[in-house]
Amino acid sequence: MTSSVRTVTFDTHDPYTLATFWAKVLKGKLADDDFPGDPAASVTTDSMTLLFWQNPDGKTVKNRVHLDLEPDGPREAEVEWLLTLGATIHDDRTTTEKLEPGAKPGAGFVVMLDPEGNEFCVLQSAAERKANS
Known part of the structure; x- marks a missing residue:
């Protein structure tokens, strides 16, 4: 099954x-x-x-499940657009000091919160991943 x-x-x-x-x-x-x-x-x-x-009930801890968004354009533009809709940035994991070991600059993701505080991540677009590989 x-x-x-x-x-x-x-x-x-x-x-x-x-x-x-x-x-x-x-x-x-x-x-x-x-x-x-x-x-x-x-x-x-x-x-x-x-x-x-x-x-x-109120949200009190980190989500155990969250959505990862892959934009069809540049990640930075998607993040800016999401901010206009009411999302907030929780953690920018694209900065050099927060990248996983061995990751290239521009990699990583941005952790955002929806209007009720649920976490979701914004990844690189497919074109950005290809350009950075």
Whole structure:
């Protein structure tokens, strides 16, 4: 038997607002029946569905699971755009002192937080990886 991932689910205080953020990030679509105040909201992309489920608990520790984003353009431009949507930079792992041993300058990733503090990483684009290999 084989399973496949159908949905990635996030606990959130405000499902509609967080789903709207991620729909913009992933150029996805909110479900037609999702509205502010609903206890759940979903975002569908070409490759996955994200479900945002209302939960009153606060986030207190690092996520055990997170998304890694691969932009279709320069990582730096993607990070700047995500900041305009309400994300924040948590840790810039692209700086020389934070790269893994042996990594070339420009490698690494940027750890960001969505509007509710969930971590996600922004990797290099495929073109950037190719240019740095």
